[in-house]
Amino acid sequence: MPVNKRVLKNGKVRWQANYYDREHHRHFKNFDRKIDAREWLDQVTADQVTGSWVDPKKARGTVDAEAQAWLKDHSDWATSTRVRNEGAVRNYIGPRWGGVQLGQITTDAVQRWVNDMDGKPGTVRKNVGVLSSILDHAVTMRRLGVNPCKGVVLPRQVKEQRRYLSDTEVQQLVDAAGPHGFDVLVLAYCGLRFGEFAALKVSNANLTRRRLLVEQSVTEVNGTMEWSDVKNHQRRSVPYPAFLDDQMQHQVDGRPRDQLLFPGKVGTPIRESNARRDWFDRAVKDSGIGYLTPHELRHTAASLAVRSGASVLAVQRMLGHASAAMTLDTYADLFDDDLDDVMDKVTAARTAALTVAQQLQQQSRDMREPPVN
Incomplete structure (x- = not known):
């Protein structure tokens, strides 16, 4: 896959990196420097070898289009799950990401969205989960190379204290x-x-x-x-x-x-x-x-x-x-008594072992001492 030198009418030199995909379609990109063209072409080659390469044209699809495809492909959902996911797409994903091209989403942009989002930590985590699932769908369908939601730091969800009746x-x-x-x-x-x-x-x-x-x-x-x-x-x-x-x-x-x-x-x-x-x-x-x-x-x-x-x-x-x-x-908190049982057994085992050791030591001393006349 060559890097070709091109001289424009104004005399400026440009370097064009060319490659063909698996369907033998030609792709190219122009650079000011030959080294940049070569590095980009090397990365494309590596992506093709590892199977992570995606047709740039497919990555131009919008998040809204991908979201609708994701919703359509999940006929297995319960009605309540569908309503919840559709609500997240309509109220949170669409307003921020609907018109954005898949290939233009960055992890940094998603992180800023998370940081600025109003709502409880649980709500934020659910909304990011929906966006991540949509982008996972795009990865599966070969419209996106990697999911930019991976690595995003989410707010810590503090578990509410449960009420247990006697x-x-x-x-x-x-x-x-x-x-x-x-x-x-x-x-x-x-x-x-x-x-x-x-x-x-x-x-x-x-x-x-x-x-x-x-x-x-x-x-x-x-x-x-x-x-x-x-x-x-x-x-x-x-x-x-x-x-x-x-x-x-x-x-x-x-x-x-x-x-x-x-x-x-x-x-x-x-x-x-x-x-x-x-x-x-x-x-x-x-x-x-x-x-x-x-x-x-x-x-x-x-x-x-x-x-x-x-x-x-x-x-x-x-x-x-x-x-x-x-x-x-x-329900980890309900099984805390198991820890008490473990320590009780550890204590009992230690006490028994020390008692046996002391008895053996006493027997040894008795055997060494001369009999009393």
């Missing part, structure tokens, strides 16, 4: 919830997401094994109830405690298997917003336990399970997490 506090909430007390018990001891709870059908209750089969979720999205597979596609069987036997039996008796196990007022799925408005928030206030959201009953279930001796793997299966590592990362 058994006594759960009962206070149950009493205050009146006819919805059973709902509270199921959420607080089974660890279901609210959408999973709302989607349960009579057929999902196995009274013999005390199991709830969680296989769908229903969530309100833009005023419409949308059904989907459970998060992470973790279809699972969740146990419920024996003290719920009578109420669970009453819940299913004489009802068709295809009906909702916990229906709303007119037999339709419960909307979390309606539940909070109609009874949950009032019950929380009347119970005197302090501020609480329905999702914190899921955290409570994890806490009560761990307190009862459940392992990380058991909690993962109950909650439907993608991995035990995710469970441990989410």
Whole structure:
């Protein structure tokens, strides 16, 4: 791939670097200095060898066009995920990056955007995640060589302190919830997401094994109830405690298997917003336990399970997490007692070892000392 000397009409010398892509299309670029042309051509050659070369014409596409292609290619998303990603594109990505060519985005520019963005750290991280996913799509489609979001420093997300109810506090909430007390018990001891709870059908209750089969979720999205597979596609069987036997039996008796196990007022799925408005928030206030959201009953279930001796793997299966590592990362504070157990065992082992050593030393001394007449 040559670097050719060109003399312009005004006598100025220019150096033109030429190369051909895999489809035998010619590309070139002009430089004032031969060394610059050669360095650029060497880089192009290296990119072609490593497979990171991208046709410069394709990199002229805009972020908006790539975003629409990214959204279109993900027909596998749940409706709630699609709405969230479309909102991020519309409200954050489009206004700043929509008309920018893919090849013109730099890591420095993305970093300045991150630094100037208003909002909570979690919101900033999600918006950057959407932009990064769009640019990853461009890399996959060979319209961009590398993703300029890689290496961007994101704001640290401070985890909010979770609320875990005790058994006594759960009962206070149950009493205050009146006819919805059973709902509270199921959420607080089974660890279901609210959408999973709302989607349960009579057929999902196995009274013999005390199991709830969680296989769908229903969530309100833009005023419409949308059904989907459970998060992470973790279809699972969740146990419920024996003290719920009578109420669970009453819940299913004489009802068709295809009906909702916990229906709303007119037999339709419960909307979390309606539940909070109609009874949950009032019950929380009347119970005197302090501020609480329905999702914190899921955290409570994890806490009560761990307190009862459940392992990380058991909690993962109950909650439907993608991995035990995710469970441990989410609820690391609940497993602090394991560290205490480790130190107790270390202490006990050391004490036992020293005791044996002291006994052996004493036996050795006794053997060396002459008998007393």
